[in-house]
Amino acid sequence: xxxxxxxxxxxxxxxxxxxxxxxxxxxxxxxxxxxxxxxxxxxxxxxxxxxxxxxxxxxxxxxxxxxxxxxxxxxxxxxxxxxxxxxxxxxxxxxxxxxxxxxxxxxxxxxxxxxxxxxxxxxxxxxxxxxxxxxxxxxxxxxxxxxxxxxxxxxxxxxxxxxxxxxxxxxxxxxxxxxxxxxxxxxxxxxxxxxxxxxxxxxxxxxxxxxxxxxxxxxxxxxxxxxxxxxxxxxxxxxxxxxxxxxxxxxxxxxxxxxxxxxxxxxxxxxxxxxxxxxxxxxxxxxxxxxxxxxxxxxxxxxxxxxxxxxxxxxxxxxxxxxxxxxxxxxxxxxxxxxxxxxxxxxxxxxxxxxxxxxxxxxxxxxxxxxxxxxxxxxxxxxxxxxxxxxxxxxxxxxxxxxxxxxxxxxxxxxxxxxxxxxxxxxxxxxxxxxxxxxxxxxxxxxxxxxxxxxxxxxxxxxxxxxxxxxxxxxxxxxxx
Numbered sequence: 001x002x003x004x005x006x007x008x009x010x011x012x013x014x015x016x017x018x019x020x021x022x023x024x025x026x027x028x029x030x031x032x033x034x035x036x037x038x039x040x041x042x043x044x045x046x047x048x049x050x051x052x053x054x055x056x057x058x059x060x061x062x063x064x065x066x067x068x069x070x071x072x073x074x075x076x077x078x079x080x081x082x083x084x085x086x087x088x089x090x091x092x093x094x095x096x097x098x099x100x101x102x103x104x105x106x107x108x109x110x111x112x113x114x115x116x117x118x119x120x121x122x123x124x125x126x127x128x129x130x131x132x133x134x135x136x137x138x139x140x141x142x143x144x145x146x147x148x149x150x151x152x153x154x155x156x157x158x159x160x161x162x163x164x165x166x167x168x169x170x171x172x173x174x175x176x177x178x179x180x181x182x183x184x185x186x187x188x189x190x191x192x193x194x195x196x197x198x199x200x201x202x203x204x205x206x207x208x209x210x211x212x213x214x215x216x217x218x219x220x221x222x223x224x225x226x227x228x229x230x231x232x233x234x235x236x237x238x239x240x241x242x243x244x245x246x247x248x249x250x251x252x253x254x255x256x257x258x259x260x261x262x263x264x265x266x267x268x269x270x271x272x273x274x275x276x277x278x279x280x281x282x283x284x285x286x287x288x289x290x291x292x293x294x295x296x297x298x299x300x301x302x303x304x305x306x307x308x309x310x311x312x313x314x315x316x317x318x319x320x321x322x323x324x325x326x327x328x329x330x331x332x333x334x335x336x337x338x339x340x341x342x343x344x345x346x347x348x349x350x351x352x353x354x355x356x357x358x359x360x361x362x363x364x365x366x367x368x369x370x371x372x373x374x375x376x377x378x379x380x381x382x383x384x385x386x387x388x389x390x391x392x393x394x395x396x397x398x399x400x401x402x403x404x405x406x407x408x409x410x411x412x413x414x415x416x417x418x419x420x421x422x423x424x425x426x427x428x429x430x431x432x433x434x435x436x437x438x439x440x441x442x443x444x445x446x447x448x449x450x451x452x453x454x455x456x457x458x459x460x461x462x463x464x465x466x467x468x469x470x471x472x473x474x475x476x477x478x479x480x481x
Contacts, residue, residue, distance in 0.1 A: 085097060086099060094111040114434075119167065120168070124469045129150075129470050130470045130471040131149060135199075138191075138452045144452070144459060146161070146189075146475060147161055147189035153181075156182060156183055161197065163221065166455070178204075180207075182207060183204050184203045186200065196217070199215055203228060211237060213239065232256075233258050237256060239251045241293050245301075247271070249269040250301050252292070253291055254289070262289060264281065264291045264303065265291065267280075279325065295343045295345050302321075305317045318330070338358050340354050347403055349375065350374065351372060351373065354371045367385055367391070368392035368411055370383050370394055372427075383425065383431060385411070385434070387421075390413065390414065398451040402427070404425065406425075417446075421436050435460070439464045445463070446465060453480070460476050460478070
């Protein structure tokens with residue numbers, strides 16, 4: 001998984017100390033408040049509709065649980081009574097009715113299906129600077145690994161790993177400081193069958209020169225090997241995605257060039273040492289290309305990402321690289337404003353799920369988008385969630401064993417900044433439910449960065465801005481049924 005925008009978010013949030021005028025002066029690219037009513041009608045190729053929910057209670061360090069209440073159902077001895085949402089009786093016109101108006105127990109006050117929240121975990125570093133959970137992975141036992149950053153000063157951050165149990169209990173938490181007082185952070189994480197943790201991102205060894213780094217850790221977070229490749233001519237580079245497949249470790253990201261352009265980079269590493277066995281690069285005939293997500297493909301890997309032209313207009317990108325490191329194909333979709341930020345395999349058929357953003361024709365903003373394609377990259381379906389005609393993006397995607405797809409990201413509500421947003425889909429593209437979270441104490445940048453599928457639960461990770469604490473790591477679990 002990747003989120004190319006989280007590092008910049010830390011810089012943006014340092015402006016919080018400037019006072020409440022920021023809430024008026026900032027452009028509308030950020031958060032929203034929700035209620036438990038029906039979502040606005042989304043634009044979608046499948047004709048499905050979703051629901052949004054209000055905030056759930058959040059605590060720090062230990063999970064919070066939401067228990068449903070029950071009410072006595074009503075009945076008629078003569079003829080069926082009109083549907084009354086909240087009476088505990090599921091009428092023909094209702095998707096659900098649990099007899100209460102709690103929005104986060106799987107059924108909201110409008111009798112629409114919602115995500116059933118199991119628990120929420122947050123973490124704020126001692127410095128009260130910008131912290132974020134950029135990526136998440138879950139092992140077969142349900143152990144959850146969060147990778148991200150912990151702010152040290154407004155100009156410095158350390159790499160962060162957090163391990164949680166299936167119930168949200170914190171098992172351990174570790175930061176990995178550098179010796180130079182420069183920003184370092186993880187953007188992506190992958191888990192080996194033996195519990196080895198692989199995390200990658202950026203380490204600045206020289207001020208303002210990001211360097212791509214991959215590191216290994218044992219199951220308890222103790223350090224193993226480190227791979228660092230100095231960027232070309234000390235311009236800058238990063239890693240946004242990791243994949244562990246067929247005994248090999250792959251990474252994808254970007255590398256800035258001296259002519260002010262950027263090329264997509266794919267590497268294959270030896271999991272035992274981190275050494276790069278080969279490196280493939282492409283700009284796909286554009287000034288800027290970046291790899292944001294990576295997945296195994298027939299005889300190689302597929303990288304999903306973004307290109308930008310000299311006018312900074314983006315388009316979705318897919319690159320296929322064979323097992324020898326040769327670029328087989330590059331496909332740039334002629335969709336101005338679009339991008340792919342994550343990709344995940346669907347079953348054994350060769351289909352894949354893509355998550356990113358789409359820009360509907362005639363609309364200035366872009367929207368949260370999920371697409372399923374076949375092994376030949378032919379489009380099976382695309383779902384676009386347009387919230388109040390404002391902005392939205394999907395940053396992460398995870399696929400369950402039954403081909404259900406869970407995507408995370410954010411959308412913008414009128415008069416607010418970013419709200420965490422998640423959506424669950426059936427394999428055929430039907431949107432089963434959506435979930436929205438906004439910390440309305442401050443209404444700033446709450447964003448979902450990644451998604452993962454556990455044994456019987458779903459995880460959405462990211463960040464939530466808290467008054468006086470800047471960004472906090474934010475993790476929420478949902479029932480998978």
